[in-house]
Amino acid sequence: MDPVTERFMPERFDRAGVSRPVHRVDEEASLGHLALVLAHRLRGLVAGIEGYTDLLIDSLPTREQRDLAFRILESTVRIERILADLQRYSEPVEPVFSRVGLRDVLENLLAAVDEADLERIRFEVPPHGHLFFMADPVLLRQALLVLLQNALDATRSGGDVRFRVIPDPPNEVIRFEVHNDGRIDEEEAESKVFMPFFTTKAHNLGVGLCIGRRIAEAHGGRLELAANGAESGICFVLTLPLAGPGTEGNRSGLRPGSA
Known part of the structure; x- marks a missing residue:
């Protein structure tokens, strides 16, 4: 799209032929890329936390300490749900009708x-x-x-x-x-x-x-x-x-x- 057309027709069309404002398309694309990068990087860190916590649980001497470790695992589950939302947000919406x-x-x-x-x-x-x-x-x-x-x-x-x-x-x-x-x-x-x-x-x-x-x-x-x-x-x-x-x-x- 040339600069004149983009200025006076500030819309783009997605693959379904639906017009969407340019600023929204660009903003969502940028946020989508950021969400994808964050989800990818953080997922590896969360997997490491889960792995080390599993190893730690077996070596903890008291029930109270093990309960605290299990709470760490419960928190990682919540983090994984957030990462799944990030992943869904980063994916393009391309309907198959x-x-x-x-x-x-x-x-x-x-x-x-x-x-x-x-x-x-x-x-x-x-x-x-x-x-x-x-x-x-x-x-x-x-x-x-x-x-x-x-x-x-x-x-x-x-x-x-x-x-x-x-x-x-x-x-x-x-x-x-x-x-x-x-x-x-x-x-x-x-x-x-x-x-x-x-x-x-x-x-x-x-x-x-x-x-x-x-x-x-x-x-x-x-x-x-x-x-x-x-x-x-x-x-x-x-x-x-x-x-x-x-x-x-x-x-x-x-x-x-x-x-």
């Missing part, structure tokens, strides 16, 4: 959620599950899991999470709404929730929603914070075109059929 069934999407999603968490989620889905649209089923599940986990973490004790699926053939989209009774309280949090590494939780790296938005945009869709209030609670909405990005009309066949 196929005609997916809503029933299969939901079954795969349910299989990935812990049983204890399932009891806290109310699912509201169309009565006919034989609906089809174009998506990458693996990436779609990842994005939906991010929204569910985010909602579960934000929900007050005893509160429920509501997961709604709303097919909208007239507008050629399908919407996934995830609602909880929490609220984003931090100042300017609404404008920051999709920024990489922004989080209000000590155990969270803050890349999940950013990855979810990238997945949505790679599908030609969007991920939005639709509600955030004391009475309304928090609601994120993932909207995807039925026919996939860069297509005209509803070619996905979102209609009743056999699985």
Whole structure:
């Protein structure tokens, strides 16, 4: 792209044909490279800590000392989870599209959620599950899991999470709404929730929603914070075109059929 075009058309297109602002593309690419380097370097250090701690445990004379060593191992497990998030953030989002069934999407999603968490989620889905649209089923599940986990973490004790699926053939989209009774309280949090590494939780790296938005945009869709209030609670909405990005009309066949 020549300098004049880049100045007056400050967008780039990803491999799915979805336009994204240049500054966001460059910033995410730089952060992604940094995340990849950090994950690679730190993973080796963590492996060394784990190995030496294992050797140390066998030589410790008292139970109290061994318990302290086990706490070191527990901490390395948490570090490895953070490194896994860094790795996911550094990877490019490149969907492999196929005609997916809503029933299969939901079954795969349910299989990935812990049983204890399932009891806290109310699912509201169309009565006919034989609906089809174009998506990458693996990436779609990842994005939906991010929204569910985010909602579960934000929900007050005893509160429920509501997961709604709303097919909208007239507008050629399908919407996934995830609602909880929490609220984003931090100042300017609404404008920051999709920024990489922004989080209000000590155990969270803050890349999940950013990855979810990238997945949505790679599908030609969007991920939005639709509600955030004391009475309304928090609601994120993932909207995807039925026919996939860069297509005209509803070619996905979102209609009743056999699985």
